[in-house]
Amino acid sequence: MGRVSSVAAYCLLVGLYAVERLAELVLSARNIRWSLARGGVETGFGHYPSMVVLHTGLLVGCLVEVLVLDRPFLAWLGWPMLALALLAQGLRWWSIRTLGHRWNTRVVVVPGMPLVTGGPYRLVNHPNYVAVVVEGVALPLVxxxxxxxxxxxxxxxxxxxxxxxxxxxxxxxxxxxxxG
Known part of the structure; x- marks a missing residue:
């Protein structure tokens, strides 16, 4: 893969991640309304702006570092990292699907609802955060x-x-x- 085509493909990949994040925010807003209508309570909102900045910074940093610092695509690293990044996306959406209306990007909990213990939650307490950690390493290293x-x-x-x-x-x- 030539330099120009690998950079273009990577920019497209990061752009698709940005679109996916926007879709998450739309879904989250809908789910927050659902939770609040059922007595949901938001807590821990003080950290949320920092989280938005950090996650936005991940996507911006991926592009800036590759474009400005002329980072190469190394197949032996890039392809496995792409696979990990895509697996992380799969885990994220499995988590979102399992939580259904209760998933959101904030900490909004409907009192009295039972904890979710199916899907990836039967394996790990916070599968979405496992996805975030993996993605935070894998996406840039693509x-x-x-x-x-x-x-x-x-x-x-x-x-x-x-x-x-x-x-x-x-x-x-x-x-x-x-x-999460």
């Missing part, structure tokens, strides 16, 4: 944007810790199946 992968990962660790504490508190427990 085109060797290692600085973006490193910065996102380092900044995501404390943010994810705050998010997990907020979700666990909202769900009224210290362990068990999550919603």
């Amino acid at each position: 085109h060797t944007a290692w600085v973006t992968a490193l910065v996102f990962t380092v900044l995501n660790v404390p943010l994810l810790a705050v998010r997990l504490r907020a979700e666990e508190a909202a769900l009224g427990r210290g362990r068990g199946r999550g919603r």
